[in-house]
Amino acid sequence: MHHVGQLTYRPNNKTKNSMSISKSDRPALILIDIQKGFENLEYWGEERNNPDAENNAGELLEIWRKNQLPIFHIKHCSSSPTSLLNESNEGNEFKEIVKPISGETIIKKNVNSAFIGTNLKELLDNNKITKLVIVGLTTDHCVSTTTRMAGNLGFDTFIVSDATATFNKKGLDGQNFSAELMHETALASLNGEFATVVTTDFLRKNI
Numbered sequence: 001m002h003h004v005g006q007l008t009y010r011p012n013n014k015t016k017n018s019m020s021i022s023k024s025d026r027p028a029l030i031l032i033d034i035q036k037g038f039e040n041l042e043y044w045g046e047e048r049n050n051p052d053a054e055n056n057a058g059e060l061l062e063i064w065r066k067n068q069l070p071i072f073h074i075k076h077c078s079s080s081p082t083s084l085l086n087e088s089n090e091g092n093e094f095k096e097i098v099k100p101i102s103g104e105t106i107i108k109k110n111v112n113s114a115f116i117g118t119n120l121k122e123l124l125d126n127n128k129i130t131k132l133v134i135v136g137l138t139t140d141h142c143v144s145t146t147t148r149m150a151g152n153l154g155f156d157t158f159i160v161s162d163a164t165a166t167f168n169k170k171g172l173d174g175q176n177f178s179a180e181l182m183h184e185t186a187l188a189s190l191n192g193e194f195a196t197v198v199t200t201d202f203l204r205k206n207i
Helices: 053-066 120-126 139-152 179-190 200-206
Strands: 002-004 007-009 028-032 071-076 105-109 131-137 156-165 196-198
Touching (some): 028 053, 028 139, 071 120
Parallel strands (some): 156 196
């Protein structure tokens, strides 16, 4: 283990076993920023990929609830008063399809990583959770940042390709990078280095 400040970093040596996942592992489902503010397409970009991402995340949430597995709802609370994700705006609210129920943990953050300025790692460690399944918005920002940090902290992390989504981005020269391209390149950068990319169907069959 490597100690840096208050965080303990565990070497993330991927093994065949760490790539597997089952109910007996008691993996945590981390739902990132599935909030109403992301419904405003014009605010975030011109187009979005994976229109069924929230439905798939909702299905996984029900699977986790049925199996009484640990669930963490991450909510982005922007410090900017004009942001759709500011706590004063309706857009800060969770989408109905993944709305937390009594007893489920809600963690508020104001930066990209769900580990920064929160007690997420402490809660995971206290509950002896070593495997994470990550879904939510957006693939190349908060999902990616949280996944990278989870991998660096030593968690066996799984990111669900069809339960995550993002928006198109403009390049430095004004060129348009489609939402699907941003999504796929973000997943490609994560897979095998910080996490294992899986699908909803894979988890449906293994949990």
